[in-house]
Amino acid sequence: MVSDSSRLILKGIYKSYGEQSIIENLSVSFEYNGIYSLFGPSGCGKTTLLHGMLGIVPFDQGDISGLSGRRIAVVFQEERLLPWSTVEQNVLLVLKHHYPKELAKQKVDYYLEAVNLINYKHSYPRQLSGGMRQRVAIARALAYGGEVLILDEPFKGLDIKIKTKIMDLIRQEYKQANKICLLVTHDRFEADYLADEVYYFEGPPLKLNKT
Numbered sequence: 001m002v003s004d005s006s007r008l009i010l011k012g013i014y015k016s017y018g019e020q021s022i023i024e025n026l027s028v029s030f031e032y033n034g035i036y037s038l039f040g041p042s043g044c045g046k047t048t049l050l051h052g053m054l055g056i057v058p059f060d061q062g063d064i065s066g067l068s069g070r071r072i073a074v075v076f077q078e079e080r081l082l083p084w085s086t087v088e089q090n091v092l093l094v095l096k097h098h099y100p101k102e103l104a105k106q107k108v109d110y111y112l113e114a115v116n117l118i119n120y121k122h123s124y125p126r127q128l129s130g131g132m133r134q135r136v137a138i139a140r141a142l143a144y145g146g147e148v149l150i151l152d153e154p155f156k157g158l159d160i161k162i163k164t165k166i167m168d169l170i171r172q173e174y175k176q177a178n179k180i181c182l183l184v185t186h187d188r189f190e191a192d193y194l195a196d197e198v199y200y201f202e203g204p205p206l207k208l209n210k211t
């Protein structure tokens with residue numbers, strides 16, 4: 001089969017935890033130049049699907065194409081900040097090996113500004129609210145950039161104003177020919193606001209209900 005680099009394709013995916021089947025023969029594809037919401041109830045297997053795509057938990061079976069060799073930025077469901085590093089250092093850390101120092105610092109400031117946290121750049125995660133920590137994680141992923149942006153419920157705890165500001169920025173940066181953004185959420189507003197297309201899931205086992 002000729003590989004199609006304009007799409008990210010998951011084919012015949014299976015994943016179980018012990019006896020429990022979480023993903024069973026799932027096939028789904030996404031076009032580069034697309035922003036997608038993956039919408040589904042709590043526990044249906046969305047995070048498992050993302051972790052499988054990222055290689056964090058291996059799928060039991062199935063093929064992934066159109067992802068390897070691409071730069072992937074992720075906002076995990078838990079924000080995963082380094083507690084001993086400041087907000088600025090947390091964001092800078094992922095940029096260090098990818099951008100010259102000055103550009104990296106400019107990016108940190110730009111994205112901290114974008115998530116309304118520039119005045120907290122020298123604060124530590126423990127000094128921030130949950131929603132603020134979440135915004136640091138979002139700034140970090142956006143600053144890192146990449147062709148694929150994976151967001152696992154990134155906007156929890158954020159008010160509508162900052163949420164829409166960030167979603168506007170993501171649309172501006174990811175509505176481009178060589179990029180894909182995947183948003184996992186169970187918030188209908190977010191799902192519709194950010195994405196061109198909403199994929200509705202149910203499960204487990206995870207099943208694509210409609211698009």
Ligand SMILES: Nc1ncnc2c1ncn2[C@@H]1O[C@H](COP(=O)(O)OP(=O)(O)OP(=O)(O)O)[C@@H](O)[C@H]1O
Nearest residue numbers: 017022041042043044045046047048049077186204
């Ligand atoms: N490490 C694990 N070991 C065993 N079972 C797991 C593990 N991780 C997830 N599961 C099970 O897999 C199912 C799907 O979990 P997953 O985290 O993918 O759901 P989700 O759709 O992301 O839910 P939520 O919206 O609440 O984050 C759940 O029933 C959960 O109990």
Ligand SMILES: [Mg+2]
Nearest residue numbers: 046047048077
């Ligand atoms: Mg989840």
